Amino acid sequence: MNITALTLQRPTTRTKLWVCVALTLASVHMVFSKVEFIELEEGICTTRSRWHGGEGECPLATGKREDVPFCTSCEDKNKEERFLIVLVISARHHFTHRQMIRETWASRYDSKDYDSSTYKVFFVIGNATTREDKFGAVSSRLEAEHSMYNDMIRVSVIDTYSNLIYKILLAFDYIEKRFKYDYLMKVDDDTFVHLESLLLDLQHPGRRRTKKFVQGQIWAGVPIRDDKHKNFVSKTYYPLDQLLPYPHGAHYVVTRDFVSYIVKNEDMLASSIIPPEHRGNIEDVRMGLWAFAIGMTFVHDIRFVETINCHINAISLSDVPLNLFKSIFTRLRRFSIGGIQNGTQDVGSMCTNDVHAHAAQTYLSIAQKIEREKESPMNNPDRYYEKLGNAFNNAAVHSAYISKFKVAAEMLQMAKDAYDIAGIGGKVIKSLEYFRNLASGDTACDMKCVENLRNSLDIGLQEFAHEISKP
Numbered sequence: 001m002n003i004t005a006l007t008l009q010r011p012t013t014r015t016k017l018w019v020c021v022a023l024t025l026a027s028v029h030m031v032f033s034k035v036e037f038i039e040l041e042e043g044i045c046t047t048r049s050r051w052h053g054g055e056g057e058c059p060l061a062t063g064k065r066e067d068v069p070f071c072t073s074c075e076d077k078n079k080e081e082r083f084l085i086v087l088v089i090s091a092r093h094h095f096t097h098r099q100m101i102r103e104t105w106a107s108r109y110d111s112k113d114y115d116s117s118t119y120k121v122f123f124v125i126g127n128a129t130t131r132e133d134k135f136g137a138v139s140s141r142l143e144a145e146h147s148m149y150n151d152m153i154r155v156s157v158i159d160t161y162s163n164l165i166y167k168i169l170l171a172f173d174y175i176e177k178r179f180k181y182d183y184l185m186k187v188d189d190d191t192f193v194h195l196e197s198l199l200l201d202l203q204h205p206g207r208r209r210t211k212k213f214v215q216g217q218i219w220a221g222v223p224i225r226d227d228k229h230k231n232f233v234s235k236t237y238y239p240l241d242q243l244l245p246y247p248h249g250a251h252y253v254v255t256r257d258f259v260s261y262i263v264k265n266e267d268m269l270a271s272s273i274i275p276p277e278h279r280g281n282i283e284d285v286r287m288g289l290w291a292f293a294i295g296m297t298f299v300h301d302i303r304f305v306e307t308i309n310c311h312i313n314a315i316s317l318s319d320v321p322l323n324l325f326k327s328i329f330t331r332l333r334r335f336s337i338g339g340i341q342n343g344t345q346d347v348g349s350m351c352t353n354d355v356h357a358h359a360a361q362t363y364l365s366i367a368q369k370i371e372r373e374k375e376s377p378m379n380n381p382d383r384y385y386e387k388l389g390n391a392f393n394n395a396a397v398h399s400a401y402i403s404k405f406k407v408a409a410e411m412l413q414m415a416k417d418a419y420d421i422a423g424i425g426g427k428v429i430k431s432l433e434y435f436r437n438l439a440s441g442d443t444a445c446d447m448k449c450v451e452n453l454r455n456s457l458d459i460g461l462q463e464f465a466h467e468i469s470k471p
Helices: 013-032 095-103 105-110 131-135 137-149 161-176 195-203 256-264 266-270 283-293 322-342 353-373 381-401 405-422 425-440 447-467
Strands: 084-089 119-127 152-158 183-188 213-219 246-255 297-300 304-306 316-318
Touching: 084 161, 084 195, 095 105, 095 119, 095 137, 095 322, 105 322, 119 161, 131 137, 137 152, 152 161, 161 183, 161 256, 161 283, 183 256, 183 316, 213 283, 213 304, 246 256, 246 283, 246 304, 246 316, 256 266, 256 283, 322 353, 353 381, 353 405, 381 405, 381 425, 381 447, 405 425
Parallel strands: 084 119, 084 183, 119 152, 213 297, 304 316
Antiparallel strands: 183 246, 213 246
């Protein structure tokens, strides 16, 4: 299998400046920090003082705390060994998501040829947010699920979006005190991980990194200042106009030393977490700050990508609709078993026809949404029509991948119309003519033609996967 070359972030004077800024911000946060509570319901609250339940934590409605027992004096020799730990952050009521993961990518195809001791998958679940949740059917089902699978880390923090970072940090505590491992991966419960490819990559002698390493989609951006947005960050707690590069929270891998650093320095780092009223506790941005502050190497890997940008070398897809899990798994299982029988390591592609069809429809919907919202093109007309053209163009690419050449030609025509207004229409002329000929039958396309076409489209998809992050 061909492995796409990774783009490494190399230290520069500017990077060193950012590290200094990150450390300074941590100190500033400590000055402003104080213990605060979020009252969600009588008898239910949470605290910022310590993320694993220290001074100031109030009891739940029953008068009992839902603690996870933590080991306080474990040495590595007494810990269970795993090469990779995967933490799946899941909402309490996402029973279907968890079961779908268990039955697909977390199962490793149920093959006896694979050593399951190399990895372990956990689902991270928080406490109930309401009395109805705590004493109702959801909690009963969770108890039954936990008893059956024993793969859930239940952390003592209320399961809300604003507490997402606490869920992860508590899970870090749990893993660090029970396991000896090399890598930890954090994913959302709508992410599909190609475990075969990921493990082959992490274990590859020429690419293996075991110290200060974070791998995934490395994003850059600006703080959201809209106080109505869930990811609002106030200038009080983040005065800079540019965010530090950070790993997209849907899927990233870190070396154990990063997790160990977080756990060992939790008292200091807890004070740098932004208070709830200022929101901004975007866990991936916060992880990026901490990773920069200790000199982690950031690797922007185009194989970590959204489902709608799936390409042949993808090893982790985010935002996967539940109805696509089975088709992706079936394809990978077929390739994996075939590879074992043939004595190869051909682990297959995650991009099924269903995935490309979903991507084409999603990009068409994005284009239609841009048109419906009638975003004013007068402010920046070139940018407006370029965005519209890009959406139609991407819909065409995925349509062409599954040989829907007529649809691809229609989408490309609409892309060209938008690009013409932006002054960049020439970029799709050759492709438009080609797909028109394929759609009309004037140009024949046998299996070899389709294979070559898909290879070309894949190159474009991988380039796009790199551009959307611009690390």
